Amino acid sequence: MQDICQRIERAYQLFFKHHKKGVRPPGFKKVRKYKSFTLKQAGYKFLGGNRVKIGSKVYQYWNSREIEGKVKTLTIKRTTLGELFMVVVVDNIIDPEVKSETSRIAGFDFGLKMFLTVSDDTKIASPLFFKQSLTAIKKASRQHSQKKKGSANRERARKNLVRRHEDVVNRRYDWFWKLAADLTDRFDVLCFETLNLKGMQRLWGRKISDLAFAEFLQILEWVAQKKNKQVVFIDPWYPSSKTCSNCGHILKELDLSIRQWRCPSCQSVNGRDENAARNIRTVGASTVKLGNVRQALPAIAV
Ligand SMILES: [Zn+2]
Known part of the structure; x- marks a missing residue:
């Protein structure tokens, strides 16, 4: 009862706030649609x-x-x-003692081809689960649409299609948890750029949902807290790609298509992603307080 009242309250508040924009009041929901x-x-x-x-x-x-x-x-x-x-x-409140050594700080850069580029020059390729399973999903989807509406066959085909989608989600989550465990074993402080999801969507389109960076970060933060490691986010406006990680020279412009560039100041050759990861590590490391940090774990679903 309490929860339902709150849901209705929320729905009405949204309606009062946006009704001038044509938002309709909340309506009744079929039992079938109640999830x-x-x-x-x-x-x-x-x-x-x-x-x-x-x-x-x-x-x-x-x-x-x-x-x-x-x-x-x-x-x-x-x-x-x-x-x-x-x-x-x-x-669940645990008392973590964050132990961090400077040698175990890493910067990470998200990318399309490489899921993560690490500041220690390793790379983690992205398994495009959705792409792999796309053929299976297409087939299941086609079979579903060919079945007669309301028939038992169509219901069976619908369930099959849902299962194919679930496969992708499950495999992706499995991979995220394993990767998060691996990275938190290797490093004490993990630095990332703050994600600008809307901007990335505009830039890259649908593929972003495939990579699901945000989902991964959520899992990583949870695993890190449990193992007393730190995840640090740096200022999204910091020019991590345009700054030379060797000498600090900042380029005026760097086109997205350029994968490698030579620094006009110190002549070192910078790989785009590797350079960014190194910069993220430097900036992240400068913001970290080394020593004990007490944190309360947020409520999470099990
Ligand atoms: Zn330079």
């Missing part, structure tokens, strides 16, 4: 043995990972496949 509901303090109880009481009924669930900390909310989600998931948000 989730959230329980706050009351209405559920964890019984142990992977059982939870919701309302007056007891449900058994499969536990994907231990629930650590104080439970804040419980959300039940239904996917497009009709599967039910339980999302638990917990408040």
Whole structure:
């Protein structure tokens, strides 16, 4: 009840704010379209043995990972496949002692061909999961559209199509978690440029959703906090590509197509991405306070 009231409240506030722009008041939603509901303090109880009481009924669930900390909310989600998931948000405060050594600071530059260029001259190529699975998705999509509307065959084809999309998402997440674990093993402080997602979308178009930098950063920040490592974001206006990482000379202009340039001041040859990664490392390192930093972990869903 509490959550539904808040959702309606939110919807009405948006309507009051934007109704002059033609936004319609919130309407009724079909049960079929209802994808989730959230329980706050009351209405559920964890019984142990992977059982939870919701309302007056007891449900058994499969536990994907231990629930650590104080439970804040419980959300039940239904996917497009009709599967039910339980999302638990917990408040978990750990006392990390951030240990950082200057030798273990790295700068990272996101790119299209190379997912990440690291300041120590290593590169991490982007597996374009979506591209790999595109043929399968196209086929599934074609089969779906050929089936008669409302038929059982069409429903089966729809589920097949949803599963193909889910495959991509799952594989991408798996890769992100593994990469985040690897990078936080190798480095103590990880420096990135602040993402300008709207700008990148304009620049690169659809492919950006394929690479999903923002998603990766979210995972990385979480893993880093858990392992007492730091993720640092530098000023988005810092000219990381145009500055020579060797002598600090700043170019007036650098076209996106130029992959390599010779510094007019010190004559060193700079690879575009490698140079940017090194600059991001330098700027990031200058903002880091080395020593112990106490941080509270934000609430996250398990
Ligand atoms: Zn130079």
